[in-house]
Amino acid sequence: MSFVIALSGKGGTGKTSIAALTVRYLIEKRKGPVLAVDADSNACFNEALGVEVHATIGNLREESLAVVRAGTERPGGMSMEQLFDYQVQQSIIEAKGFDLIVMGRPEGPGCYCAANNIIRKYTDKLSETYPYVVIDNEAGMEHLSRRTTHNVDLLLIISDPTIRGLQTAKRINNLVDELSLDVKERAVIINRISGSEGDELKEYAGNLGLQVAGLIPQDSLIFDYDLKGKPIIELPDDSTALMSVFSILDSLRIP
Numbered sequence: 001m002s003f004v005i006a007l008s009g010k011g012g013t014g015k016t017s018i019a020a021l022t023v024r025y026l027i028e029k030r031k032g033p034v035l036a037v038d039a040d041s042n043a044c045f046n047e048a049l050g051v052e053v054h055a056t057i058g059n060l061r062e063e064s065l066a067v068v069r070a071g072t073e074r075p076g077g078m079s080m081e082q083l084f085d086y087q088v089q090q091s092i093i094e095a096k097g098f099d100l101i102v103m104g105r106p107e108g109p110g111c112y113c114a115a116n117n118i119i120r121k122y123t124d125k126l127s128e129t130y131p132y133v134v135i136d137n138e139a140g141m142e143h144l145s146r147r148t149t150h151n152v153d154l155l156l157i158i159s160d161p162t163i164r165g166l167q168t169a170k171r172i173n174n175l176v177d178e179l180s181l182d183v184k185e186r187a188v189i190i191n192r193i194s195g196s197e198g199d200e201l202k203e204y205a206g207n208l209g210l211q212v213a214g215l216i217p218q219d220s221l222i223f224d225y226d227l228k229g230k231p232i233i234e235l236p237d238d239s240t241a242l243m244s245v246f247s248i249l250d251s252l253r254i255p
Contacts, residue, residue: 009158011139050231056104
């Protein structure tokens, strides 16, 4: 069975950057391989990981629906399910130490429930062949109510250094309980600490009943990498953010 790490938090907390550094941690410290899952309809995990996306679950679903509507003959007499299974396997992006699967955005109007159901199914199916899975979820709490995040060993709830960020973290934590999701461990990470506010925010989080796993300092290298379009996973070893993420993950129970 895979050890599944999912990341959640409000928008703008640096969640995707931390997800990419978590993938790097697992490759370097736990010797992977890792299945990275971009469960955000606004896909950008691949940019943090430095790989190109050639297909998404959302687009594959639209293509499959088009085949059904057009009555097009399917190759080799495959059923729709067999064809879609094949397409999903072909959509997996292979890289050094990890593979990536991307939910993406359906072309047509409407909700993302179908794409969410598909990404959940194939995450479960594919994770059987990987020792580690890292799921970068969309911002907010929709992924919880849609149950994209389920059967998780470690949920990292990312907050920025604000009261509002921690209040969102509290709501995410409560929703996990309300929905009775299978999440074994939860930890809050407060990102982009720039001064002495860390201790005060940790105290506030504790008063909310949140377990803070650690603080990540503001790192100008991340801003510089984002500005230049460089993959966050390639931060140098002396990056303060990278070292902090590694230290936090070392302290958590990751087999």
